[in-house]
Amino acid sequence: MNAESKEERGSHMESTFALEMESITKVFPGVRALDGVTFRVKPGTVHALMGENGAGKSTLMKCLFGIYKEDEGTIKLNGEVHHFKDSHDALQNGVSMIHQELSNVPERSVAQNIYLGREPLKKTGLIDHKRMNEDAKELLKRLEMDIKPDCRIGSLSISMQQTCEIAKAVSYNSRVVVMDEPTSSLTDNEVAHLFKIIRQLKAHNVAVIYISHKMEEIFAIADEVSVMRDGKMIGTYPIADLTNDKLISLMVGREANLRFPTVKSSIGEELLRVENLTSLNPRSFKDISFSLRRGEILGIGGLVGAQRTELMEAIFGVRDTSAGKIFIKGVEISDIKPRKAIEHGLGMITEDRRGSGIFPLLDISTNTSIASLKEYLSKIGLLKHKQLKEEAAKYNEALKTKTPTMETMIQNLSGGNQQKVIISRWLMTLPDILIMDEPTRGIDVGAKYEIYQIMGQLVEQGKAIIMVSSEMPELIGMSNRVMVLCSGRCTGILDKQQCSQEAIMRLATQFM
Amino acid sequence: MEMKKLLNDSKKLASQYTTWVTFVGLLLLLSVLTKGNALRWNSIRNLLIAESVRSFAALGVGMIIITKGIDLSIGYVVCLTASVAASFAQNPDYASAIYAGQSFPLIVPVVAAVAAGGLFGLFNGYLIAYGKLPPFIATLGSMSIAKGLQLIYTKAAVVGSLNQNFKNISQGSVGPIPNLIIYVIIAAFIVWVVLKHTRQGTHFYAIGGNAQAARVSGINVERDLMMVYTYAGILYGIAGTLLASRLGLANSLTANGMELDAIAAVTVGGVSQSGGVGSVSGMMVGVFTMGLINYGMSFLGVDSYYQQLVKGFIIIVAVYFDMKKYARRS
Numbered sequence: 057m058n059a060e061s062k063e064e065r066g067s068h069m070e071s072t073f074a075l076e077m078e079s080i081t082k083v084f085p086g087v088r089a090l091d092g093v094t095f096r097v098k099p100g101t102v103h104a105l106m107g108e109n110g111a112g113k114s115t116l117m118k119c120l121f122g123i124y125k126e127d128e129g130t131i132k133l134n135g136e137v138h139h140f141k142d143s144h145d146a147l148q149n150g151v152s153m154i155h156q157e158l159s160n161v162p163e164r165s166v167a168q169n170i171y172l173g174r175e176p177l178k179k180t181g182l183i184d185h186k187r188m189n190e191d192a193k194e195l196l197k198r199l200e201m202d203i204k205p206d207c208r209i210g211s212l213s214i215s216m217q218q219t220c221e222i223a224k225a226v227s228y229n230s231r232v233v234v235m236d237e238p239t240s241s242l243t244d245n246e247v248a249h250l251f252k253i254i255r256q257l258k259a260h261n262v263a264v265i266y267i268s269h270k271m272e273e274i275f276a277i278a279d280e281v282s283v284m285r286d287g288k289m290i291g292t293y294p295i296a297d298l299t300n301d302k303l304i305s306l307m308v309g310r311e312a313n314l315r316f317p318t319v320k321s322s323i324g325e326e327l328l329r330v331e332n333l334t335s336l337n338p339r340s341f342k343d344i345s346f347s348l349r350r351g352e353i354l355g356i357g358g359l360v361g362a363q364r365t366e367l368m369e370a371i372f373g374v375r376d377t378s379a380g381k382i383f384i385k386g387v388e389i390s391d392i393k394p395r396k397a398i399e400h401g402l403g404m405i406t407e408d409r410r411g412s413g414i415f416p417l418l419d420i421s422t423n424t425s426i427a428s429l430k431e432y433l434s435k436i437g438l439l440k441h442k443q444l445k446e447e448a449a450k451y452n453e454a455l456k457t458k459t460p461t462m463e464t465m466i467q468n469l470s471g472g473n474q475q476k477v478i479i480s481r482w483l484m485t486l487p488d489i490l491i492m493d494e495p496t497r498g499i500d501v502g503a504k505y506e507i508y509q510i511m512g513q514l515v516e517q518g519k520a521i522i523m524v525s526s527e528m529p530e531l532i533g534m535s536n537r538v539m540v541l542c543s544g545r546c547t548g549i550l551d552k553q554q555c556s557q558e559a560i561m562r563l564a565t566q567f568m
Numbered sequence: 569m570e571m572k573k574l575l576n577d578s579k580k581l582a583s584q585y586t587t588w589v590t591f592v593g594l595l596l597l598l599s600v601l602t603k604g605n606a607l608r609w610n611s612i613r614n615l616l617i618a619e620s621v622r623s624f625a626a627l628g629v630g631m632i633i634i635t636k637g638i639d640l641s642i643g644y645v646v647c648l649t650a651s652v653a654a655s656f657a658q659n660p661d662y663a664s665a666i667y668a669g670q671s672f673p674l675i676v677p678v679v680a681a682v683a684a685g686g687l688f689g690l691f692n693g694y695l696i697a698y699g700k701l702p703p704f705i706a707t708l709g710s711m712s713i714a715k716g717l718q719l720i721y722t723k724a725a726v727v728g729s730l731n732q733n734f735k736n737i738s739q740g741s742v743g744p745i746p747n748l749i750i751y752v753i754i755a756a757f758i759v760w761v762v763l764k765h766t767r768q769g770t771h772f773y774a775i776g777g778n779a780q781a782a783r784v785s786g787i788n789v790e791r792d793l794m795m796v797y798t799y800a801g802i803l804y805g806i807a808g809t810l811l812a813s814r815l816g817l818a819n820s821l822t823a824n825g826m827e828l829d830a831i832a833a834v835t836v837g838g839v840s841q842s843g844g845v846g847s848v849s850g851m852m853v854g855v856f857t858m859g860l861i862n863y864g865m866s867f868l869g870v871d872s873y874y875q876q877l878v879k880g881f882i883i884i885v886a887v888y889f890d891m892k893k894y895a896r897r898s
Contacts, residue, residue, distance in 0.1 A: 374784060395786040404784060412784050415777035417844045426774055427785040429767040438765040481785070 073132075074099040074263035075151070075232045080119055080129035089115045090126070093289045095282055099231065100261040102254060104274045104295075107284035108307055108528065113267055116284070117234055121146050121153060134231065152225035153234040160217060162210030167192035169209050170224045195227050199256055215246030222253055226260070233257060234265040239273060240361050251277050269359045271300050271565055283307055301558070304565075308528055308557035316533035317505075319512040323536070324350030326386070327520045328402075328489050333370060333380030341367045341544040344380070348489065348520045353511065355535030356524040357560045363544040364524045365407050368491050371522075372404040373397050384489070398427060403482030407493035407524070409471070413478050416467035420459050423466045423477050424448035428484045451480035455510055472503025479510060490514065493524040508534060528557045543567045586889070587838045587850050591857045598864045606867050613746065619859035620748040621646075621814065621823075623852065624807035625830035626837075627759045628689075628800030630851040633834060634763070635796050636776040636843025637696065637703040642804060642827035644714035645688045649808025650818035651718050653681035654727035657734035657812070666727065674733050677812075682805035688714060689801020693794035711827075719820060728817040738813040748810060752852075755803065760848040762799070772796055777844030832883040833858045840890050858882075 075097045082090040090112050097103045107113050119126040122140035130137055133149060140146040143153060160169045167189045168175075176184045176191065192205035201219050209217055218238060225233050235254075239247045254277060257264055266278060274281060274295070281298060283290040283306045290306055328348040335341045341363040348354050356364050369375040371382060373392035382389050384400045397404070406412040415423055425432070425444045432440045432447070449462050457476040459469055466474055475495065482490060495511070496504040511521055511534060525531045531538050532555050539549045540563035547563040599607045625646060629639050656677035658665035688710060695706040740747045763769035771792045774782040783789050807826075812818045837854020839846030861882065865875045 372784070394784055395788060398786040406781075406784055412778070412780040415774050415781055415844065417777050417840075418773060422770065422773070426770065426782075426787075429770060433767065437767075438761070439767060439770065441765070 073097060074134060075120075075265075076130075076132040076135075077116065077120065078130045078132070080116065080126045080131075082115055082119060082124055082126050089287050090119070091287045092129075093284070093287070095289060096292070097232065097263045097265060098280075099263045100258055101279040102258060102264045102266050102277050104266045104268065104278035104281045105284065106267075106269075106274065106281055106303065106307060108526070111284040111307075112287040113284055114236070115287075117153070117236065117265075117267070120151065120234070147225075147228050147230070150229055150231040151234075152228060152230040152232070153236065154218060154221050154225065154238055155236060160209050160221065162208070164209060165189075165206050166196075166203055166209050166212075166220050167205035169220060170195070170205075170227055191227075192223075195223055199223055199226060199253060201253070213246070215242050215249060218242075218250065219253060222257070226257070226262075230262060232263045232265065234267070236267045237269070237361070238266075239268065239270065247273070269565065271303065274303070275300070304558055304561045308561055316530075317509050317512045319353075319515060319534075321351035321512075321515040321518075323352055324518065326350075327384065328371075328522075329381075329383040329386075330371060331381045331383070333367070333382065334378050335363070335366060335370060335544070336376040336378045337366075339544070341370070341541065344541075344546050346539055346546070346549065348522060350488075350518050350520055351515050352536045353515055353521045353523055353534055355531040355538040356522060356541065357526075357528075357531050357538050358541035358564050360526070361543070362541040362564065364541050365493055366544075367541070368404065368493050368522065368524055371397075372402060372491060374404075398485055398487075401486070401488035402491065403427075403485055403487035403489070404491040405475070405478050405482060405493060405495060407497065409474060409478065409498070414466045414474055417465055419463045420452065420457070420466055420469075420477055421445050421448045421462040424451060424480045424484060427481050447484060448480065451483050452477060455480055455483075456506065470503075472499040472506070475499055475503070475507065476510075479507075483514075487519065489520050489522070491522045491524075494526065495523060496525075496527070496530065528560060531555075531560065532557065540564050587836065587853045587857065590836070591853050591860070594857065594860050594864065598860065598867070601864075602867060606864065609744075611863075611867075615856070615859050615863045616749050616752075617746055617814075618863070619855050620746075620752045621807050621811045622826065622829055622833065622859075623752045623855050624755055624803045624810070625826050626833045626851050626855045627755055627848070628803035628807075629827070629830045630834040630837075630839050630846055630848070631759065631763065631772060631796050632703070632800050633831070633839045633841060634776045634844065634846045635772050635793060636779070637793070637796070638707065638831070638841075639692065639797070639800060640704065640707040640827050641688065641692060641711040641714055642830055643823050643825055644711050644718065645685060645801065645804045646808045646811065646823035646826055647818070647820065648688070648714045648718040648721070649681040649685045649805045650812040650822045651722050651727050651808075652684045653677040653734075653809040654730055654812040654818040655721070656680055657730045658727065659729045659731050662729035664725065665729065666722070671731075674737075677734060678737075678809050681809040681812075682802055685801040685803070685805025685808060686798055687801065689798040689804070690794065692801070693797030696797065697790040697793035715820075722818075722820070724820060726817055726819040727812075730812065730816050735813050735816055738810045748814070751806070751810065755806070756848050756852055759803075763848060768792060768795065773844050775843075829858065830855075832879070832886075835883065835890065836886045838890075841887060842891070 073096045077093065077095040080090050080093045093112065093116055095116065105113050115124065118124040120131060121143045122145060131139060133151065138149060140149065146152065161172065170192050171188050176187045178184045189205045196203050196205060201223060203216060203220065209220060238250060242250065254264055268274060278295050280292055280294055281303065282292040285307060326347050326349050331345050333344045344367055358364050366375060370377050373394050373396060382392055384402065389396060389400060415426065425448045429439060432444045434440055445462060455476040457480065458473050466477055496507050499507065515521060523534060537549055537551050538555050538560060540547050540560055542564050547566045550559055625642050629642060632639050655666040656672045660669055660671040662668065692707055692710050695701045696703050738748050742750060763772065771782065771787045774785065774787060775789055775792060779789055811823060833854040834846065834851045835841065835854065836857055837850035839850060861878065862875060865878065
């Protein structure tokens with residue numbers, strides 16, 4: 057009842073936009089994540105939101121759903137100013153999100169998932185299962201979805217589960233539906249099915265915000281495209297005005313406004329060779345081969361989901377592989393584990409600093425020395441604390457880690473300084489090869505430059521670096537060569553002369 | 569910003585010494601309430617003796633909690649090891665002795681109990697590290713297994729009539745200092761060395777702080793986890809031996825509920841349930857704080873029913889502050 061009246065009210069409104077986000081600004085310490093972004097979506101259209109990783113798309117959506125509070129700007133829904141407390145509040149007001157990861161309760165039925173938290177009740181206060189199933193059946197039929205409401209949702213394919221989430225959004229009478237990379241785990245047939253449903257939503261006058269990197273899909277489904285870059289809105293274009301190349305240049309078109317240190321390293325002998333490495337997980341990387349030489353920085357490019365981190369973790373022995381060989385200095389290393397990798401001179405700075413990098417409650421000194429304790433044992437096997445502390449301090453001084461004392465808990469440092477501690481940790485193990493996964497993520501501009509300088513010094517000293525990065529200028533500015541992955545496969549290795557943002561982007565979207 | 573930092577720093581300082589402040593505060597309170605009577609050497613000595621066995625359990629579970637684990641099997645494992653120790657120390661002429669007519673060298677009960685405890689720890693550790701069972705569930709299972717084994721081994725009878733040599737292990741003293749206290753000091757020292765001065769000890773903190781980062785740093789997380797439960801088991805074995813020796817018997821009620829006392833004590837002593845935090849001095853202060861509360865209330869004549877109540881609240885308050893202190897900032 058309530059839903060119907062709301063719909064009526066909606067249709068009487070004057071506003072031509074279903075959603076208007078006006079001059080949204082969001083500042084994080086050291087980063088202007090959103091800078092006066094204006095984003096307007098018309099009802100009954102599919103509006104693609106595009107941009108490189110880190111352009112600000114997810115931050116913008118998080119502001120919409122109340123996960124972040126914007127510092128400036130207003131959000132209007134059908135012309136009315138709204139601020140949602142959380143995603144539930146947004147859902148109640150007709151704004152829903154279909155997540156990249158599914159967020160249903162797998163052990164419950166389709167109907168139970170759709171009506172989760174608002175189950176129809178009998179007079180006795182017990183759940184009216186019959187009505188719930190009938191309502192769900194009606195809803196699914198209306199959307200031409202061939203799903204039985206009483207089957208367990210976890211038994212359905214991923215695309216079917218996604219369809220159910222869309223049905224749930226529709227059942228809330230959503231006027232705006234956000235889809236974040238909805239096809240990342242779908243097959244071609246499933247994508248076609250999803251598009252059919254999206255067109256139905258359009259026909260019901262729903263505004264669909266479609267976030268994706270996949271060019272082909274954008275041109276197949278979108279009516280309008282908004283492009284973001286560096287936290288700014290570059291513009292909104294009708295799809296007819298765009299071509300593949302134009303869209304890419306809009307996305308990457310920034311000047312390389314960061315400066316990179318000049319690195320004068322001499323390329324030496326091969327340190328690492330990877331042959332036909334294939335993940336144990338069939339959805340992950342396949343058949344990757346490359347080599348890395350002394351004094352070289354090999355960049356790894358690709359979009360989110362290209363399986364770059366997974367590949368790095370496999371080389372370091374955190375993840376299992378099903379086929380392929382890894383050679384370090386010409387010696388084949390079988391059954392690699394982090395311990396073995398470290399012994400052979402590998403070090404790895406992980407992408408997720410909080411999840412697999414820092415020991416938040418331990419001090420700087422321990423955080424630095426933890427991977428090298430073996431080298432600092434007395435004859436009877438006790439730790440040489442004094443030497444450990446001195447060495448740890450030495451490395452941190454060399455990298456200019458800013459900390460009150462070496463006994464400070466690492467969680468009290470800024471992101472950039474935490475990263476320096478982690479780099480110190482690996483330098484202390486005296487590695488030949490350093491894997492750096494997104495080494496400057498979440499780090500402010502000044503500290504970024506320092507990290508680049510450190511990387512330059514390391515290769516000048518004859519070490520080799522593999523750098524995974526989602527930032528194009530960084531990839532191009534720092535790497536001797538760039539290997540590009542797309543959907544777990546290597547689509548090309550570019551040397552310095554061939555390396556441009558367009559070339560990388562083309563390889564990164566090759567299978568899309 | 570500045571004010572906030574200052575406030576944070578002073579909060580941190582206070583929380584670092586909370587356990588000590590609480591302990592000294594309670595001590596002063598008790599001495600005022602009893603006009604100094606409670607603090608005579610004799611009373612203190614009794615307190616130390618009463619808490620000594622629990623100290624071993626606390627040191628064991630303290631290490632486990634540092635790795636972000638938990639051990640619910642303590643009480644019954646100590647009960648089992650006490651029964652094992654006692655069974656090898658019964659007077660040979662005691663008709664209902666488990667090994668009637670046989671007498672064993674003093675070393676046998678000690679080694680048997682320590683081995684039993686160590687094996688139980690190894691079992692727990694294996695399930696948790698390699699079987700990937702949640703520590704809560706693994707040790708809940710082994711708690712029942714230990715209880716069952718104890719009942720089977722003793723046929724649910726009291727293992728009594730222990731020989732004097734065995735009883736002297738705990739009942740003797742060196743000058744004015746009871747043996748038990750010396751054992752506790754030695755054990756605490758060894759655990760301190762392990763935690764602060766060995767590679768493995770540092771690894772325990774790392775694993776508790778961030779297991780994934782520990783793995784990436786080349787730490788053999790599984791092996792270290794298995795070892796921490798084994799070390800704890802060995803400590804429970806010693807606790808069982810000393811308990812049997814002190815009481816002169818063991819039965820199925822021996823050490824019942826010790827897991828809760830030990831976990832509560834180390835928690836009060838600042839070993840965080842969120843892992844990666846804790847010290848030997850904290851664990852020991854925690855044990856004696858809980859002991860002081862028990863002893864103080866008895867001395868003041870507080871009904872023992874109320875003592876339970878007070879203890880419960882203290883545990884909840886301690887964990888509440890602990891959780892606030894280390895809650896992840898998002």
